Amino acid sequence: MSNLILLDHESKEPLYLQLYRHFRTEIEQNRLKEGHKIPSIRLLANSLSVSKITVEKAYQQLLSEGYIINGNRTRYAVNKFVESAWPAPAPRVTMPAKSVADAPLKYDLASGEMDRDGFDFALWKRYVNKAFGDHNRLMRYGELQGEAELRRQIVAYVRSRGVNCHAEQVIVGPGVQSLFNILAGMLKSEHNSIAFEEPGFKMGRQIWEDRGFCIIPVRLKREGIDTGELAESEARLVYVTPSHQFPTGYIMPIGERLRLLNWAKQTGATIVEDDYDSEFRYFGRPLPALKGLDTEGSVVYVGSFSKAMPPSIRISYMVLPDRLLDLYQNRAALYTQATSTIEQLALARYMADGHLERQIRRLRKLYNEKHAHFLDCIRTILGQRVDINETESGLHLVLTVKSPATPKELYSSALAKGCRIALLQDYYLGEAPVAPSQVILYFSKIPAADMPDAISLLKEAWF
Amino acid sequence: MSNLILLDHESKEPLYLQLYRHFRTEIEQNRLKEGHKIPSIRLLANSLSVSKITVEKAYQQLLSEGYIINGNRTRYAVNKFVESAWPAPAPRVTMPAKSVADAPLKYDLASGEMDRDGFDFALWKRYVNKAFGDHNRLMRYGELQGEAELRRQIVAYVRSRGVNCHAEQVIVGPGVQSLFNILAGMLKSEHNSIAFEEPGFKMGRQIWEDRGFCIIPVRLKREGIDTGELAESEARLVYVTPSHQFPTGYIMPIGERLRLLNWAKQTGATIVEDDYDSEFRYFGRPLPALKGLDTEGSVVYVGSFSKAMPPSIRISYMVLPDRLLDLYQNRAALYTQATSTIEQLALARYMADGHLERQIRRLRKLYNEKHAHFLDCIRTILGQRVDINETESGLHLVLTVKSPATPKELYSSALAKGCRIALLQDYYLGEAPVAPSQVILYFSKIPAADMPDAISLLKEAWF
Numbered sequence: 001m002s003n004l005i006l007l008d009h010e011s012k013e014p015l016y017l018q019l020y021r022h023f024r025t026e027i028e029q030n031r032l033k034e035g036h037k038i039p040s041i042r043l044l045a046n047s048l049s050v051s052k053i054t055v056e057k058a059y060q061q062l063l064s065e066g067y068i069i070n071g072n073r074t075r076y077a078v079n080k081f082v083e084s085a086w087p088a089p090a091p092r093v094t095m096p097a098k099s100v101a102d103a104p105l106k107y108d109l110a111s112g113e114m115d116r117d118g119f120d121f122a123l124w125k126r127y128v129n130k131a132f133g134d135h136n137r138l139m140r141y142g143e144l145q146g147e148a149e150l151r152r153q154i155v156a157y158v159r160s161r162g163v164n165c166h167a168e169q170v171i172v173g174p175g176v177q178s179l180f181n182i183l184a185g186m187l188k189s190e191h192n193s194i195a196f197e198e199p200g201f202k203m204g205r206q207i208w209e210d211r212g213f214c215i216i217p218v219r220l221k222r223e224g225i226d227t228g229e230l231a232e233s234e235a236r237l238v239y240v241t242p243s244h245q246f247p248t249g250y251i252m253p254i255g256e257r258l259r260l261l262n263w264a265k266q267t268g269a270t271i272v273e274d275d276y277d278s279e280f281r282y283f284g285r286p287l288p289a290l291k292g293l294d295t296e297g298s299v300v301y302v303g304s305f306s307k308a309m310p311p312s313i314r315i316s317y318m319v320l321p322d323r324l325l326d327l328y329q330n331r332a333a334l335y336t337q338a339t340s341t342i343e344q345l346a347l348a349r350y351m352a353d354g355h356l357e358r359q360i361r362r363l364r365k366l367y368n369e370k371h372a373h374f375l376d377c378i379r380t381i382l383g384q385r386v387d388i389n390e391t392e393s394g395l396h397l398v399l400t401v402k403s404p405a406t407p408k409e410l411y412s413s414a415l416a417k418g419c420r421i422a423l424l425q426d427y428y429l430g431e432a433p434v435a436p437s438q439v440i441l442y443f444s445k446i447p448a449a450d451m452p453d454a455i456s457l458l459k460e461a462w463f
Numbered sequence: 464m465s466n467l468i469l470l471d472h473e474s475k476e477p478l479y480l481q482l483y484r485h486f487r488t489e490i491e492q493n494r495l496k497e498g499h500k501i502p503s504i505r506l507l508a509n510s511l512s513v514s515k516i517t518v519e520k521a522y523q524q525l526l527s528e529g530y531i532i533n534g535n536r537t538r539y540a541v542n543k544f545v546e547s548a549w550p551a552p553a554p555r556v557t558m559p560a561k562s563v564a565d566a567p568l569k570y571d572l573a574s575g576e577m578d579r580d581g582f583d584f585a586l587w588k589r590y591v592n593k594a595f596g597d598h599n600r601l602m603r604y605g606e607l608q609g610e611a612e613l614r615r616q617i618v619a620y621v622r623s624r625g626v627n628c629h630a631e632q633v634i635v636g637p638g639v640q641s642l643f644n645i646l647a648g649m650l651k652s653e654h655n656s657i658a659f660e661e662p663g664f665k666m667g668r669q670i671w672e673d674r675g676f677c678i679i680p681v682r683l684k685r686e687g688i689d690t691g692e693l694a695e696s697e698a699r700l701v702y703v704t705p706s707h708q709f710p711t712g713y714i715m716p717i718g719e720r721l722r723l724l725n726w727a728k729q730t731g732a733t734i735v736e737d738d739y740d741s742e743f744r745y746f747g748r749p750l751p752a753l754k755g756l757d758t759e760g761s762v763v764y765v766g767s768f769s770k771a772m773p774p775s776i777r778i779s780y781m782v783l784p785d786r787l788l789d790l791y792q793n794r795a796a797l798y799t800q801a802t803s804t805i806e807q808l809a810l811a812r813y814m815a816d817g818h819l820e821r822q823i824r825r826l827r828k829l830y831n832e833k834h835a836h837f838l839d840c841i842r843t844i845l846g847q848r849v850d851i852n853e854t855e856s857g858l859h860l861v862l863t864v865k866s867p868a869t870p871k872e873l874y875s876s877a878l879a880k881g882c883r884i885a886l887l888q889d890y891y892l893g894e895a896p897v898a899p900s901q902v903i904l905y906f907s908k909i910p911a912a913d914m915p916d917a918i919s920l921l922k923e924a925w926f
Binding site for chain 2: 016017020057060061064065066067079080111113114116118119121125128129132135136137138139140141142174175177178181184185188202203206210211212223251252253254255256257283284285287288306310311312313314334335336337338339340341342343392445
């Protein structure tokens with residue numbers, strides 16, 4: 001039998017909700033059974049001394065949620081449903097116990113994040129605030145390819161890397177992974193495998209794996225990816241970092257670049273060039289991009305602002321060759337632009353006013369000094385115990401540690417001293433060489449004054 | 464034979480770059496051939512009356528780029544490379560001709576973007592500016608799952624939808640597509656197909672297709688997805704929009720919800736619930752989420768701020784059941800967080816101060832009025848020529864147009880009058896029913912005062 005209806009006229013909860021809850025509970029607890037006719041609106045309103053509207057709203061809510069059905073025009077009846085399926089009351093949610101705290105991290109040498117003095121936030125904030133002026137734009141979904149102003153600025157920016165393109169070729173995305181997702185979707189119909197430098201950029205590789213591409217690891221030589229091995233593979237799509245191979249730091253010389261382009265020309269292959277940190281070269285001028293030599297439209301050029309700007313601002317871009325534009329356009333409408341519009345608009349103006357150029361100059365100077373100082377510290381403190389893979393560019397170094405310890409042991413002992421490092425072996429898709437132990441050290445976010453301490457801790461940890 | 468070296472001491476271009484360019488051109492044009500020894504640094508510096516450092520910098524650059532090699536300690540020689548591969552000079556880049564301009568768009572009824580008066584940008588700007596205070600955070604890559612403050616606010620927010628969870632279950636991403644990408648990656652090892660409402664959210668479906676899932680379209684009934692047909696299919700993973708089916712607007716009644724949960728419990732299936740616009744219900748209270756009834760951890764709950772906030776702010780989220788957290792954690796480190804950190808931090812404080820709640824109340828009131836007015840206009844102007852699929856919620860209506868015209872013809876004739884509409888048939892994966900012609904009209908961004916004009920234009924176009 002159904003319970004009495006008790007309404008609390010003093011309650012903050014509207015009467016119609018109280019009424020709704022009453023019936024809902026009665027039905028859930030099976031006191032009102034399938035087909036049972038509930039009182040007419042008029043009758044219930046009268047007997048409870050509430051307005052008909054109150055009862056009507058309660059019934060409408062029950063109806064919307066499917067607790068009752070509209071039997072005929074005036075009478076509602078309890079709906080039919082799988083009784084046994086009524087779930088038990090949900091258990092109280094408790095927070096999972098925290099895992100045991102790691103040792104306090106003193107120096108993070110595993111991250112290419114920016115020097116804490118490397119960016120003028122007050123200036124950037126002004127540009128974000130200026131961008132708030134464009135309300136109309138901010139009310140909408142962003143342009144699929146990225147905001148037009150930003151794409152035009154990117155066209156001008158990549159010219160300094162020797163890349164000539166027009167704004168229609170530029171696609172903006174919140175990080176390189178999102179761009180690879182788009183690219184993989186476009187290229188999946190033509191390719192089922194992609195060659196990757198071995199070792200290489202594993203977080204990029206991951207996206208292609210996710211998209212069902214077979215990854216063909218191609219060995220690195222001192223001159224970058226082994227073009228001979230590449231040509232022998234079945235791959236007609238390859239990912240390379242010619243300006244500063246990630247993670248080894250090697251630079252691909254012009255002869256090898258031509259060989260790679262020639263292979264693409266002859267086989268109709270596509271090259272994905274990731275120019276991730278080319279701004280940071282400390283000797284001479286930045287190397288021109290491979291894309292600058294590409295007259296056949298073989299190269300997709302990928303770049304990011306995550307090294308020149310703080311990486312919490314998620315803006316990357318790619319330049320598609322004209323021959324891939326149709327393929328992109330056919331699919332573009334299937335995806336929404338995921339990059340914050342206001343940050344795109346702010347960056348476009350920041351670039352137009354010359355601030356990105358200044359920011360890069362400033363950071364290059366800062367990192368040049370830190371790079372030199374970091375090398376000094378390593379040479380002075382670690383001396384002959386390590387070999388340095390010197391490349392005069394980028395934000396990290398690769399050290400060969402002359403120790404019988406395995407890479408994992410080096411990692412753990414460094415962490416025990418409060419230093420997080422990265423291991424070269426983690427960037428291999430296949431089996432990494434067991435010896436020698438090679439570690440990756442980023443210096444970008446380590447304050448220069450702390451470098452002697454950081455390296456001394458590594459010495460204590462390893463020797 | 465090599466050309467003379469001509470240096471311009473008046474030029475802005477540094478001498479070392481002039482020298483570098485000279486040699487580069489000589490090599491590229493094959494006037495200096497493979498193995499040819501170039502002058503020693505001392506000799507060239509003397510004969511050109513420039514410093515040795517100038518020559519050294521030029522040679523270093525040529526060396527870095529692979530034009531020359533270090534033959535022995537003092538003499539450099541021209542490197543070897545595929546001569547024939549020297550690309551011809553790149554053609555000048557020209558902008559592609561603009562396609563013929565579309566007729567001017569007067570009313571966009573195909574987009575659920577926000578009313579232009581629907582958001583207080585001045586207030587939001589203050590929150591973005593407050594978030595700039597946290598420099599340390601902004602210098603870094605964002606937290607993989609999303610910033611902790613925002614995830615805590617989301618936990619509190621979804622409680623109003625009947626969803627109980629803890630912050631570790633919440634994953635933030637820049638749009639629902641990005642979350643589906645993560646989810647698809649997690650579930651690929653367990654599932655190779657996913658059932659989708661037919662018709663349904665095609666931009667969500669696309670991501671699962673991209674990830675190699677076989678899409679099983681399951682017919683919609685008046686009560687939402689046909690659970691009988693679902694149970695007969697091989698799918699153990701299903702995407703549903705129970706609170707307001709997209710695009711038809713149907714609401715899944717409680718009985719069907721229980722049936723769906725029961726199916727999931729008995730088969731170990733996973734349900735992806737997309738609660739995309741549940742805030743906007745104009746009668747009674749918002750329907751509780753399916754997830755609120757889920758005691759077995761069968762439901763992944765997906766939500767977005769793109770209806771309550773301007774969609775240029777790209778923030779969506781999903782709540783994973785505990786049983787999927789390990790699967791997520793195993794893969795999380797492979798992806799970077801793609802959502803702007805500053806917008807996450809701003810939103811967290813905006814929510815904490817109660818502004819999101821106020822914003823939704825305000826928008827609900829505004830849209831309630833617009834919804835009623837829009838219905839009035841349609842009834843008054845189009846009358847019996849259309850049937851309205853009334854659901855008292857959401858930002859769009861589905862109209863059945865009683866006209867012999869095909870949907871495509873309705874679309875074209877509306878566009879010719881300056882009105883963009885959407886077609887229900889475009890949301891089908893399989894064959895859409897040919898008749899009747901059903902169109903989707905969003906009212907959210909159409910000013911109330913313009914609605915009579917917009918509907919009159921549709922009348923002119925169609926009847």
